[in-house]
Amino acid sequence: xxxxxxxxxxxxxxxxxxxxxxxxxxxxxxxxxxxxxxxxxxxxxxxxxxxxxxxxxxxxxxxxxxxxxxxxxxxxxxxxxxxxxxxxxxxxxxxxxxxxxxxxxxxxxxxxxxxxxxxxxxxxxxxxxxxxxxxxxxxxxxxxxxxxxxxxxxxxxxxxxxxxxxxxxxxxxxxxxxxxxxxxxxxxxxxxxxxxxxxxxxxxxxxxxxxxxxxxxxxxxxxxxxxxxxxxxxxxxxxxxxxxxxxxxxxxxxxxxxxxxxxxxxxxxxxxxxxxxxxxxxxxxxxxxxxxxxxxxxxxxxxxxxxxxxxxxxxxxxxxxxxxxxxxxxxxxxxxxxxxxxxxxxxxxxxxxxxxxxxxxxxxxxxxxxxxxxxxxxxxxxxxxxxxxxxxxxxxxxxxxxxxxxxxxxxxxxxxxxxxxxxxxxxxxxxxxxxxxxxxxxxxxxxxxxxx
Amino acid sequence: xxxxxxxxxxxxxxxxxxxxxxxxxxxxxxxxxxxxxxxxxxxxxxxxxxxxxxxxxxxxxxxxxxxxxxxxxxxxxxxxxxxxxxxxxxxxxxxxxxxxxxxxxxxxxxxxxxxxxxxxxxxxxxxxxxxxxxxxxxxxxxxxxxxxxxxxxxxxxxxxxxxxxxxxxxxxxxxxxxxxxxxxxxxxxxxxxxxxxxxxxxxxxxxxxxxxxxxxxxxxxxxxxxxxxxxxxxxxxxxxxxxxxxxxxxxxxxxxxxxxxxxxxxxxxxxxxxxxxxxxxxxxxxxxxxxxxxxxxxxxxxxxxxxxxxxxxxxxxxxxxxxxxxxxxxxxxxxxxxxxxxxxxxxxxxxxxxxxxxxxxxxxxxxxxxxxxxxxxxxxxxxxxxxxxxxxxxxxxxxxxxxxxxxxxxxxxxxxxxxxxxxxxxxxxxxxxxxxxxxxxxxxxxxxxxxx
Numbered sequence: 001x002x003x004x005x006x007x008x009x010x011x012x013x014x015x016x017x018x019x020x021x022x023x024x025x026x027x028x029x030x031x032x033x034x035x036x037x038x039x040x041x042x043x044x045x046x047x048x049x050x051x052x053x054x055x056x057x058x059x060x061x062x063x064x065x066x067x068x069x070x071x072x073x074x075x076x077x078x079x080x081x082x083x084x085x086x087x088x089x090x091x092x093x094x095x096x097x098x099x100x101x102x103x104x105x106x107x108x109x110x111x112x113x114x115x116x117x118x119x120x121x122x123x124x125x126x127x128x129x130x131x132x133x134x135x136x137x138x139x140x141x142x143x144x145x146x147x148x149x150x151x152x153x154x155x156x157x158x159x160x161x162x163x164x165x166x167x168x169x170x171x172x173x174x175x176x177x178x179x180x181x182x183x184x185x186x187x188x189x190x191x192x193x194x195x196x197x198x199x200x201x202x203x204x205x206x207x208x209x210x211x212x213x214x215x216x217x218x219x220x221x222x223x224x225x226x227x228x229x230x231x232x233x234x235x236x237x238x239x240x241x242x243x244x245x246x247x248x249x250x251x252x253x254x255x256x257x258x259x260x261x262x263x264x265x266x267x268x269x270x271x272x273x274x275x276x277x278x279x280x281x282x283x284x285x286x287x288x289x290x291x292x293x294x295x296x297x298x299x300x301x302x303x304x305x306x307x308x309x310x311x312x313x314x315x316x317x318x319x320x321x322x323x324x325x326x327x328x329x330x331x332x333x334x335x336x337x338x339x340x341x342x343x344x345x346x347x348x349x350x351x352x353x354x355x356x357x358x359x360x361x362x363x364x365x366x367x368x369x370x371x372x373x374x375x376x377x378x379x380x381x382x383x384x385x386x387x388x389x390x391x392x393x394x395x396x397x398x399x400x401x402x403x404x405x406x407x408x409x410x411x412x413x414x415x416x417x418x419x420x421x422x423x424x425x426x427x428x429x430x431x432x433x434x435x436x437x438x439x440x441x442x443x444x445x446x447x448x449x450x451x452x
Numbered sequence: 453x454x455x456x457x458x459x460x461x462x463x464x465x466x467x468x469x470x471x472x473x474x475x476x477x478x479x480x481x482x483x484x485x486x487x488x489x490x491x492x493x494x495x496x497x498x499x500x501x502x503x504x505x506x507x508x509x510x511x512x513x514x515x516x517x518x519x520x521x522x523x524x525x526x527x528x529x530x531x532x533x534x535x536x537x538x539x540x541x542x543x544x545x546x547x548x549x550x551x552x553x554x555x556x557x558x559x560x561x562x563x564x565x566x567x568x569x570x571x572x573x574x575x576x577x578x579x580x581x582x583x584x585x586x587x588x589x590x591x592x593x594x595x596x597x598x599x600x601x602x603x604x605x606x607x608x609x610x611x612x613x614x615x616x617x618x619x620x621x622x623x624x625x626x627x628x629x630x631x632x633x634x635x636x637x638x639x640x641x642x643x644x645x646x647x648x649x650x651x652x653x654x655x656x657x658x659x660x661x662x663x664x665x666x667x668x669x670x671x672x673x674x675x676x677x678x679x680x681x682x683x684x685x686x687x688x689x690x691x692x693x694x695x696x697x698x699x700x701x702x703x704x705x706x707x708x709x710x711x712x713x714x715x716x717x718x719x720x721x722x723x724x725x726x727x728x729x730x731x732x733x734x735x736x737x738x739x740x741x742x743x744x745x746x747x748x749x750x751x752x753x754x755x756x757x758x759x760x761x762x763x764x765x766x767x768x769x770x771x772x773x774x775x776x777x778x779x780x781x782x783x784x785x786x787x788x789x790x791x792x793x794x795x796x797x798x799x800x801x802x803x804x805x806x807x808x809x810x811x812x813x814x815x816x817x818x819x820x821x822x823x824x825x826x827x828x829x830x831x832x833x834x835x836x837x838x839x840x841x842x843x844x845x846x847x848x849x850x851x852x853x854x855x856x857x858x859x860x861x862x863x864x865x866x867x868x869x870x871x872x873x874x875x876x877x878x879x880x881x882x883x884x885x886x887x888x889x890x891x892x893x894x895x896x897x898x899x900x901x902x903x904x
Contacts, residue, residue, distance in 0.1 A: 024865045041693075042660050097865075121857040124656070125659075154588075158895045180632070201904065209586070210494040406573075415522040443609070452615075
């Protein structure tokens, strides 16, 4: 007999004569006549209740069917008289597939997020962490589907890199030699690092294929123990040929709306868990992300608003500063109460590859600011003019020879093009209300933390 | 006016009064009255022909519209009198978006794969490399779609790891310190490496969520300069709870058939390029992969066949050897002439986590062998019994303490489970007939090679 997943069972509207389920026991409760077993198989948040009486074949296993044990159950799926469940299974046969030893740490009670991080290999068996992993999966799938529907090609940009994408952050070094062996004797014949961004490679592909995106792991060796930083995280980076800054914002806005709508549709049960128990404002945030037109505002105008704000900021505001999270959140959460694109940032706080505006002072950058998270997306129109790019590189003391292939793209059929980066874990935090990045990653990597 | 991609234009059956296209010039040919420009925008293999006469606004740019230049063209799409193209564009306006300097290396002629590797940033602008990149994208999307439809969750297993998945290969070390600083002072407080497999982590997730897969970059620091090895490549690793070796082979076979069918459907034009110019047997191979039932054969029976083979092998065959590529290819290419699963391998040549068979000599491993490539997939049913797993680890001198979390999964609701790994680049080589792994990766990493 073929096993049916619980998600498929619970999607039914009619009972079923014969079913086989397999999963893990969440709880067992015994009365004089019956045992009630909650079985979850990870396919969805909900468990299904199994009723076993003393005469059921396999009932002799009941004493060992404890929380965490794995079981296989055959029986009839019937309407449940109980509350909160449409169906239950009256068992005709019970099999103990795998016992759960007494030390099982996930007994039926609330566990702190901190404790659950120490058993990251078991925490996806809880409601909350099962839910975030399912949402993470669906969000990935929605991102791929959005870009495929929009005619983008998925590319895989290198993880090991010899370039540093303009010092976007501290890098991890990669080596196969030890001690003081010179880099010229190392595997690649030079110093190599873990990528901080696939953008420069993605630009090369966009200038051949049109619209592309890369979606993969990126790394920062920053020794900061905050709730928003991980050493390893996933980043989405689309890059579009023949696209200006407005087109860039259009794609970013359409993407977020598509993903939010898709998650609300496909993960309703899991999202409800977060809306009920993690962030009471979650549904409002998600509805706004899906339905509101996002504000588009120049950096200069944002500075004006911040200067007029009645709110005391820790960091003083003036034209030219790199906005802090408190400023970004003020704009999105308090002033506009919806997502805000800021654009045309001062050149001094942005990297060399962003397109210089005609004012000579600002570049065609854009950030998307959202409630609770601050910056979700950072992007720009790229400088496609060879001479302007050289000027900026010289001003920043970047050796052109290191970027010979990047410069080539400005010599041979250069076109206006744009792209952005979206921190995937930040998006997941936005979608769930989870406030620590460690809790949206299966096995997070942070300073000193490499278990599992 | 909104730009239309060439792929969308060529999919039409009717002419169009007004179009705007943007792309790169492949060739320009002048007659007394007209110039003919082939424009490609990367959206598909085919270019579209643009006809410009001297009176067209922008015609003054014609002398600078050389191979590689970027153009924008408005005009009318009309049926083409020429051969091999249904439509062409009679231009009403021509814009030179970006010139192509004289040194442009991709002039209209055949370039060797070796040369094109030195300009990996430009090669996707050629027919062949554009095609492989589009096929790579589509294949990725098909893999995601297959697993989503089958109810699998996509997980992201860590790239930076403190464990080594039983020495699946030489590893790259990751560090933020230099010289002789002890690993305890390093970023993670211990030695860390780039992952060689996400399997052990994936097992943890499968034992919570049911069916999962991880699809991401993996690494081997092997200093071997062959056409089949890269230091960085993508690997697909599904892992299924409540699944035995037969179920494992079923999923693997269904996946390959789904992907081949999808690529044949969606990438017909790009595949035809490879079938015509790279591998004349390609269509036969792909049809067999899609339509034939795959052979399933025990390792022992395979050894019998090899011993009886009339073919002289470089490596002698006997029960217990790790089959070489020549043996694998003989089975798939010559003996059966179709894909072959081998299963139940001798324990001595397989890692600790594979499930011991009742004979005590073989383990529940399976490899999928395919023509031209040899091993495409390697997988197994995992050892779910705590005592048997401990026995194997002791026999192999693996310290159980290093695997405490992995062992936990055998203590708390352990269930039969299975999974496999598929080398994504090998799949792409199979799908295209390309014989060097460097040519299916945008920016390949091999010993001494880290440009771009």
